[in-house]
Amino acid sequence: MSATTEPTTTTPTAPPPARVTAPPAEPGQLTKETYRGRIHPDWCPGCGDFSVLAALQTALFELGLKPHQVCVISGIGCSSNLPGYVNTYGMHTLHGRALAVATGVKCGNHDLKVICTGGDGDGYGIGGNHFVHTMRRNVDLTYIVMDNQIYGLTTGQCSPTSVKGMKTKSTPYGSVENPINPIPMAMVGGATYVARAFSGKQKHMVEMIKGAIQHKGFSLVDVFSPCVTYNKDNTYQWFNPRIKILEEQGHDPTDFHKAMDRGYQWGEEIPIGLFWHRTDLPSLEDLEPVLHTGEGPLGFRKLGIASADAEQLVAELL
């Protein structure tokens, strides 16, 4: 293993930070440009998140999703700026709360494709409680975590996925805590599509994200998205020789125990790909009869109570 190994795919570079105008699109015609947001990302040059943004935009295009049918929801952090960079409906919510907001959005309009984006601190740290409960509910949404194993926006502190022993600004003598391993955690938490991608393997990531969006239920795509500024340990160069693609190794994503074994793998060989996938569980929206009355999304329904219902509600008090 050489520290100078080049990434196998090119790392996207940051365009100059300036407001740009999205090119005019013919009404009804989707192009790759359709998904470009109003502004360019202000991430550091070389940041892994550029690759995730590009992969998401490609996935949306290849799936033929119209921008107004998609809502991208994030928390707070470098990667959570993503909704502003993609031309779909977006919400840039509070630190750690993207999944709770997204669950509300999905309940309010179950016709929307809901995609959450954020970082490891946002999702596995401050948002850990919502992460666990959104998975067990099997809410039909896709969660893309740009996992860089560091707090970037606060300039380099330890994160829940920082490797034990890692020296950061908040752990100058090395972290003593065990990191979260999101793959097994998501599997036992009830997620029904659990995948991992790497910013250095963008084409593979597109496939992981497309599969996640098409999956009915909670899908997690944990992405190794290196922080080139604050994480000097887990770099592109560190990951490249270690990354092994499950799909090239004949992994069966319906085999729970194998998936757990592969999920725990770390060190010389680190697998990416679809670890775990089950399609036999209904999602939260499937189980909610109120959403299946043929009246469309809750958010668009007519308000008011039928007089027969009102009479009955009053009768209960008599």
Place this chain on the structure above:
Amino acid sequence: MNKIDFGVGIGGENGQGIASTGNILALIFARRGLHLNAYNAYQSIIRGGHTFLTIRAGNEPALNMGDKLDVFIPLNQDAMDRHLRLLKSGACAIFDQEKVTPGEPAEGVQLCPMPMKEVTKGNKLAVNTAALGATLQLLGIESEPLETVISRQFKKKGDAIIAENVAIARAGYDYAAQNFKAFPWKAPMGPKPLGIITGNQAIAMGGAAAGVKFYAAYPMSPSTGVLMWMAAHARQLGIMVRQVEDEIGVMNMVIGAAHTGCRAMCATSGGGFALMTEAVGMSGMIETPIVCVDVQRAGPATGVPTKTEQGDLWQALGAGQGDYPRIVVVPTNQLDLFRTMPELFNLCDKYQCPGLVLSDLLISEGTASIDPDDLNFDVTIDRGELILPNGNGLNPASGYNDKTYLRYKNTESGISPRAVPGVPGHIFTAATDEHDEDGTLISDEFTNPHKRRMMVEKRARKMEGTIKEITPPELFGPKEAAVTLVGWGSTDGVIREAVEKLAGEEGIVANQLQIKWIVPLHAAEILRILKAGKHVLIIENNQSGQFARYLRSETGFEAHGHIRKYDGEPFMPHHIVEAVKQQLTRNTTLSVPVHEVIA
């Protein structure tokens, strides 16, 4: 018709069925057309402890639980020992002579010992039922309504249980007829049957009337009744109800649902509201309207979960960091809670801001009679400048990159047309970072003090419109008075009765100013009224005078004195009457009435 007004108290331990006994009695009175007000003083314990339920009923509106008891039913010795000494001449105490030993009652109090083992034929669970039968007999009410209500209440338990309980009720009734002296007056009949409602039911029903489609909550006393009503009626009314992992999740989920165009709400108590507050700020920042009810209980921290307080005013005023417009309203009773919900939803939709309702244990868990005709579900619904795909007059532009739409357009009113996800041609990102008119963040790369100021002022301007739509408070009682009593929220009824008692029994002319809309506040109108007051006293259910401080901060007005109660129990009319007398002698500017009932 002469005013007849009486009180029934039932005391015992949790698990003795006191709440359901009270419910039966309340239903009987209401069906008779009597007004009533019931309050259950209980403890945070599922079995044991001490519970005391008071029902006050009469042929005129019952504004609070009142001062006196006419019928007292101690179900155990503890209840007898605590309350017998408070009975006055004319009252009676009904008890199981084998279980409870009476102490020495005041003169003129009738002791009504009953051989409960014999009356109930050994059914220990039915002692309450037998006592209810006896109560109705003493009140001059026939036994039939009791049998009807028992049949309704025990419907799920089957015919055998119903028959047994009806027989026991009748046995209690007959025993009282043969052994006790009925009251010289009879419980009157009202002109038409009434219903009974708790404040939590009223909040939920008001929300349903407003068109709530999404309700989320984490169980927390004393707000849980709202969740239970919503869950029970969700499928019938097409409301999605979720129990969430914590209150942080609740508020964020509610905002998510509201963002798609739903009317969405939640209810909690102070501790849960504390967890929600950052997200309340998000509602303000992204201008997605929500309604949240904080049913106050005695705090801080876990406090006294089953006791009442008006202690969360400043929490509501200061919920979330930074400046942003919000509406804070404190309804005054159960019917007012019902009516306020649709009104508040209209305001929040129109001004695209969070709406906070402060209720409290007293009115949320308290039961009141209600005229069915007052529960109007056919309410006005005004959604303001909302753009839905099925249209409300505004035409969505075509294309996927519509830049003519500015979600946060800087308008004169501060209100920007609000599209929801799913509408073609109106794409935007709602951000909790400060943002430009089109939603672009102006918190990092494009930070701009001029734009920041513009957006802060745009949001703030919305309050100028809001206050014009809110009714200013009005003085109750004579214009000229020796004393003006100022209250807020749930103390309305008890202060009103104190005003009447002061005039009737003490010869002190008093009037009342009750404040309901806290933010925005009609400060000028309030100041005009209070400046004319000769002696202004502020009455509130907390220790530090939260409202007095708020009033001073908004109007500069300093009251002459304060009446505060913070022992967990609500005010009774005599507490206020006595405190007013104390203050008018100028001996003090702060009265803290002592709650006599639970020693």
